[in-house]
Amino acid sequence: MGKINYATGIAILQFIIYPFVFAASLFVWKRTGWRVGSKIWRYPAVLSLLRIAGSISTFIAIDHNSTQVQIAIAVCQLIGIAPLVLTYVGILRQIDFEQKMPPRRLTIVTLVALIGLILAIAGVSTAKTSPGETYKPGTLVKVAMAIFLVLFAATMLLSVWLFYSLSFSLLRFQKKLFLAIALSAPFLVVRMVYSALSDFTTINEFALGQNETVYLCMSVLEEIVANIIVLSFGISAVLQPDFVKLNAEQMKERDQQHPDEGKPLSGQDYNTAYNGANAAYNPAIHGAQNTAYNPAYPGAQHNTAYDPVYNGGLAPAYHGAQNV
Structure with a gap:
């Protein structure tokens, strides 16, 4: 031993x-x-x-x-x-x-x-x-x-x-x-x-x-x-x-050049993305479908055909509601 x-x-x-x-x-x-x-x-x-x-x-x-x-x-x-x-x-x-x-x-x-x-x-x-x-x-x-x-x-x-x-x-x-x-x-x-x-x-x-x-x-x-x-x-x-x-x-190690890629938009980013950048909406074309955010309807999304009656105005029937 x-x-x-x-x-x-x-x-x-x-x-x-x-x-x-x-x-x-x-x-x-x-x-x-x-x-x-x-x-x-x-x-x-x-x-x-x-x-x-x-x-x-x-x-x-x-x-x-x-x-x-x-x-x-x-x-x-x-x-x-x-x-x-x-x-x-x-x-x-x-x-x-x-x-x-x-x-x-x-x-x-x-x-x-x-x-x-x-x-x-x-x-x-x-x-x-x-x-x-x-x-x-x-x-x-x-x-x-x-x-x-x-x-x-x-x-x-x-x-x-x-x-x-x-x-x-x-x-x-x-x-x-x-x-x-x-x-x-x-x-x-x-x-x-x-x-x-x-x-x-x-x-x-x-x-x-x-x-x-x-x-x-x-x-x-x-x-x-x-x-x-x-x-x-x-x-x-x-x-x-x-x-x-x-x-x-x-x-997880994220790509530093695109740190937000794949992440859902926050509420603030959502509004920023749509307000002032409404590419889908074209006011020159009547009857087109407005799929973007319409400032005329605060808090709502207007998915029906665009109606110039509501352009710039707020209809009482839609106030505070969501038109789906």
Whole structure:
């Protein structure tokens, strides 16, 4: 039987904590709506599953250590930043139910983060990680880390911009979600710094598996605290009376050049479209059918043949009624 060490203790901690994080993320996801919430709250759920899988891989390594097991441990440990960044993007989607931000901006951030995630998985999977060897990040991992750093900075800037845009009209649930971002962001900054030092420097303390205390304090605990803060305020937000539950249409990425295409006209737009632009009505042709809105009949639609008797006047029989 292998020896239970410091790394195993960290794995035990994660194995205890993250099932609760997973359950909390499912609760918020369900309250938000399974379909719509998949773009918001699935990411902490995915991170929880990664951490649980990493813990199980560490347990397996006690008695059956191998290159494949080490790769599984490295993958689960090193790709947690993408779900964390995408969680913030999802929270911004939930806050911005009025779509102050163009949806394509958040979509681009999400797609770039997924590209970074793919690069990170590919980089870690192809790295030479054998039992007893120090993990050395390759080019793909470094590129992925650079992408995550840029995306994290962009997400924070978007959060600040959105806060000031909505600062005078914030609902209670929006305030809760902004607090989730503001209070958890410092912990995620420490987590990002740890990963950046691990990928871009040769400092031994930040290399994977070299200093478990640094890893515990700057990565594991930071993630746990950040997730607890985000999900605590997330649960509080979805339980607020003013919580706005998004629908599928609000989450659908719309064509920015034609944002109103396919939408029914509002009452104001209906009147504007007909008043002053009556193409169907031709006053020069008597007996023609007037299918457009006739100002002579306020609130009514005149579908019968046009009668000049009523042109410019209002017949008592039609006043306040609809001629169908």
